[in-house]
Amino acid sequence: MLWVDKHRPKTLDQIIVHEEVAQNLKKLVTEQDCPHLLFYGPTGSGKKTLIMALLRQMFGPGAEKVKVENKTWKVDAGSRTIDLDLTTLSSTHHVELNPSDAGFQDRYIVQEIIKEMAKNRPIDTKGKKGYKVLVLNEVDKLSREAQHSLRRTMEKYSASCRLILCCNSSSKVTEAIRSRCLNVRIHAPTEEQIVKVLEFIGNKEGVQLPSGLAARIAEKSNRSLRRAILSFETCRVQQYPFTSNQAIPPMDWEEYVSEIASDIMKEQSPKRLFQVRGKLYELLINCIPPEIILKRLLFELLKKLDAELKHEVCHWAAYYEHRMRLGQKSIFHMEAFVAKFMSIYKAFLIATFG
Amino acid sequence: MVMGKRSTIIISSSDDEKKDPLWNSSRSNSKSKSKSSVRGTNPRGSKKARLSDSRSRLCNDSSNVNEITLFCEDFDDGFSGFKVSTGSGKSSRKDLWVDKYKPRSLEELAVHKKKVEEVKVWFEERLKATREEFCNHVLVITGQAGVGKSATIQVIASHLKARVCEWNTPTPTIWQEHMHNSNAGIRYTSKLDEFESFVERIRKYGLVQSSFTGELKSSVILLIDDLPVTNGKVAYGRLYNCLHLLVRSTRIPTAILITDYGKSDSADHPARSFEELQLSLENAGACKVAFNPITTNSIKKTLSRICRQEQCNVTAEQIDLIAKASGGDIRHAITSLQYFCLKPDPMRSLSLSNPTTSYSKEKSDELNPLDDGFSLPFGRDETLSLFHALGKFLHNKRETEYSIASDQDAFLVRERFTRLPLKMDAPEKVLCQAHGQARPIADFLHENVLDFLNEEAIDDAWAVASYLSDADFLLATLRGMIARNHEADSVVQSAAASVAVRGVLFGNSHPLPSRWHSIRRPNLWHVEQSSSHNKFELLRQRFCAYNGLSSFNASVIATEYTPVLKWLGYREPEDLEPHQVMMRGNETENDNFDGMSLDDQEGKISEDEIEDW
Known part of the structure; x- marks a missing residue:
């Protein structure tokens, strides 16, 4: 269990x-x-x-x-x-x-x-x-x-x-x-509360948890207690005894989304869009809700983006997220967002670098 | 209607070779030839002559008829009908031109010379050679309706002075009739049974020649024009076996005619099974000749010949129009012509049809240009297959320059919004012809459109994607009111289809030069299916493992629990494996893609493949 x-x-x-x-x-x-x-x-x-x-x-x-x-x-x-x-x-x-x-x-x-x-x-x-x-x-x-x-x-x-x-x-x-x-x-638990819970579990399980690692897990968990406990356990499996700077394994779908994001940044073409679609399909097959995919994708894209584009990209993400809720098939809207992003980004690249 | 008419008319026209149920003797052929030459000079007179002629010939024939019935009971129906109506041979003037101007010689055939020659040579070889020389005695002729398959056989037979022995599907038994008969103790035999026994007899005994008193020497061609309709796998299997045996063992030159329905309705099941049948016949050693739709020119030639003979006043333009409207179906063209000439005042309709003629000249499209605005009395309403329509939308063929008409357009559009005129009908009309429903159309377009975009044109991709997103949104607005309002429902449907199609056409502003593309089945369907399946599995496993004590939310499970479980190497029940597609590392990714592409290939095979037009 x-x-x-x-x-x-x-x-x-x-x-x-x-x-x-x-x-x-x-x-x-x-x-x-x-x-x-x-x-x-x-x-x-x-x-x-x-x-x-x-x-x-x-x-x-x-x-x-x-x-x-x-x-x-x-x-x-x-x-x-x-x-x-x-x-x-x-x-x-x-x-x-x-x-x-x-x-x-x-x-x-x-x-x-x-x-x-x-x-x-x-x-x-x-x-x-x-x-x-x-x-x-x-x-x-x-x-x-x-x-x-x-x-x-x-x-x-x-x-x-x-x-x-x-x-x-x-x-x-x-x-x-x-x-x-x-x-x-029910508000999200604060990071201190999460640390407290993690320590409580650590005690019960008889695991030595360095406070540095606990803090990092709490920070990474995005204030979700479940997430924190789950990654605590994966850390335990990955490496024990803990070191306070050990890597916290990310969720595989999140990695996959960031892979998609870097695909998008690398090339902007209909062909690449088609590949991205294939990857999005894969996420959907694995029951990752489309809203979460879109949100995560935006998050990953924003990480790598120039500040002046952020506003516009966010706007379109919100637009297509709304569309997605109104619509029936999420892939249509996700793809439209990706296409829009590619189009914006390509125009930007051409304007900056010629 | 046409059928009914036909049956009365056959009687009057002596030289209706097709309906002459069993055979055409060389004698009757020579007669008809001479007749046709007479008719060339004086049509009215010749018709009368022919009528009397036919009666006399019928009398002659009827003696033979009785003998034939002894061994070919299958044709009973046709004959009894024939005989009964001979008494009332009345409607000589109401001849259908289709029957009246049946081709009588090889020259008159509108079919392409090469094809005719091919078929003729084939028969000649089979007929002249001693029996053992050729191993295959079956010729499969395919082609659309009305391209002259039967006519070709008949004409060639008469040319070679061979009799045609024909299988016509017997009249179907109506249910009431069956009930009546079964009371009387008559057992029902399916048409397939009858066909089987017919083929059996042909195979075993050939056509029993000795009983023909007159022409012992004349050779026989067996013509199977009308394959019984099969429904279901079992019946199809029987038909298949039976034909197979026929191909293997028959000694009589046999022609099997298969009408192609493929173009009009690809989803039609019998059409597909006929295709399979044809393939398997070929494999079994049958020779195949495919007839193409008859070219507009040769239809025109035939039509003007008929016009000359009927002395109707039809202009070349109108003939041109009819020929184009027929879509390569000469029977249809002739019927249209007759109908057209029935009009009391052909001059008026000429003025009517003028604008359309110019319109049709403008458009080199093979699509029926007629039912646009004017409802001319002729022209087949063409149907398109879904794939054909999709191909039109995706290939997005446009004129290379503006025509004059669009220069006079009332509103000016900004340059980036202008597009060259489409080389097709209005998209809505194409949709209508393809019976396209909004949802599948949108899905198909979404799946395939990216292949047709220019490699650089990401803006186009966005435009297309956003229009498809709009279409999806429109389709989703149905959700609340499905039960309530059907009218609104259909309006929204067609609006959505329109947005999707026009969005694709408009958005793709730099269409690629056309090249061959196969159209894929939407992967989305597969994705949706497996997604819901996986979701169900996830929940189920969750329940099993934790007895419902933990979270109930599929998205939470998918996003948080399963990745962790994978990390932890929890491999609880084995059936977790196939559904959990690992997303890390290249080799697993490929695995997954393999799974999908397998399905893909299946889709490609099962669906039509479109070449470009």
Whole structure:
């Protein structure tokens, strides 16, 4: 088991990084009145850990006994029926799902499936908790229609069901939903906090961690705790005992993106564009989300770019990122960005060097 | 409609060689020859003469007919129809010109001389030589509809004084009829069965010559004009085997005619299987002759000959127009001409058609220039294959200079936005002809367009890419309203297709000189498929390994967990291997590309390859 999973705090009491939040949540739940919750914050800040711990607090260890189901739902949408494949993770007390997986059909999931689950009030012999919990991931990726349906669902079934929503950015969640939830902002851990966690894990694992290396890992992790722990473990595998200046292995896809970036800088031609497309395809095949690829690519390109071009390039990156979200096939837009960059850069090279 | 007409008309015209179901004796051929010479001088008179002539000949023939039916029951249908209608031989004046002016001599054939000669020599050799000299006795003739395949065989046969024994597909059984028959105890036999047994008989016994009383000596040509339509692999396999046996063992010179549908609809399954069939026949030792579409000139020649004989007043320009519109299909051209001459006032239509004529002169394109604005009564609506259309867009052929028309354009465009006029119809029209749907069109263009850009022109690449991005955006706006509004749906679809196509045409401002390119199937489809597959696998493994206790987010897993797992050398379940494509190091990269290019090749083979036009 990876350290990330192994040392994940199981209960709210064990939580180190967002201790205050955890304690508040604990109070909230023990008073038996739990509103809908919306957790938001950057990746690797510990939202999911908090949610899992919260569930455990609510339902006891039973919440950890989960099973994975991949089920096809038949949704009746007016004149026709739609088949939806959805993977859910459920225990007796809660169901976790990822409605945005259904793409543009997400509103059916929200309307029908969630309604279906919310309707069935769990029968509890002890009469303790009269509600079920639905954990929805990536709410910010839901379409507008789906979010509207979600709002109705929240109101209608609030007696029997609590929703825990989880997303990266609350700005993409409609006001209506936000106002119906208790918003919990989970900020990214500071580097000191990360170092603290790394040292804690190091102790547990019996590993000597030089503080220099810990600091560097924290710095490299971009304030993502998960990232930090993962690279800590890779460092451990790569070289032990640690030296404080040892190299931290980068993610392979990031290296690949920087390779693409240097390809782009070297030559600007349709042929090269075609090669770049092939490499982008490869990233996509490996499930790297296109938004992340584009962001990383921009990051790598900016590193090597002259200051006067940065503004324009950023503009186009934003433009095509927006397009990508509106559009259907991300490669069209990524490629347009690369082509635009090549065109700008080539013009620049010609202007500077003749 | 045409078919119905035809069947009544056959009766009246004696020398309809094609429909004469079994054979044309040399006798009837000589007659028809003499007749045609008569007709040259006085068409009206000759027609009457011919009619009476035909009746007499029919009477003569019918005695033979009965005998033939004994061993060739398959033709029963045709004959009974023939006989029944002989009684009502009425419509002598309503002759279809297609039948009336069937070629009677080698000179009259509009088919290219060389091809005719080739076929003629082949038959001559087979007919004259003693049986054992040649091992192959099958000739496969391919070509579009209406290029004169059957006519050539008939004319050559008559020239060589050979009888043509023809297989015509029997009338199909209708379901109701079948129900009726099955009550009466008649078993249904599929047409394929009938064909098989026909071929079997031919193979085993040849055509039983002795029963022909009259011309024992005359040689026989077997003509298989109409291969049974096969549906599905099994039926196709049977047809294939049966033809194979025929090629191997027949002793009679046999011509198999295969109509090429390839150009019009590449996705058509039977067309493809016919192609395969043709190849395999060739491999089995059959000789193949491909007929090309008939040239405009020889169609024109034929048409003006008919005009002279019919004494219609058709100008050379109009003939030219009809000939061009026919797309090398002479049967169609003649029918159009007849229809055109039916018009009460041909002069009026002349004035109508004038502008189009000049238009068609301007354009050297082989595309049908007619249905642009004017709906002239003739002209086939041509269809294009998707690949043909894509080729047009990608090659982006343009005129070398502005024509006069565009100088008078109302609005002036800045120089960097101007493009030379296209050497094709409006892109939307081409799209329409290719039945192109927006999404696949966009995908195909996206996949292939970079190959057609100038090596230096990265700005063009950007322009093209941005237009494709626009098109994708338009296509995505459908998402919300698929169920709701079909009209809006189709408008957005066509707008997107238009943007994609015109974007490619406009953006590629420095088109390469045309050279050969194969068009690839979009790799994107493959990528999408394997991406979603991988995603599912990732999630599944994640669940299995950690029992759902950890993160649920595919992107997080892909970007953070899997790279680390790879580093750590975790090789948990074996099925991780094939999906995790390592991205470091050159040799692994190549591996991966191999995987893709394999697929690529497959795509290339299975799809058409386009040469440039």
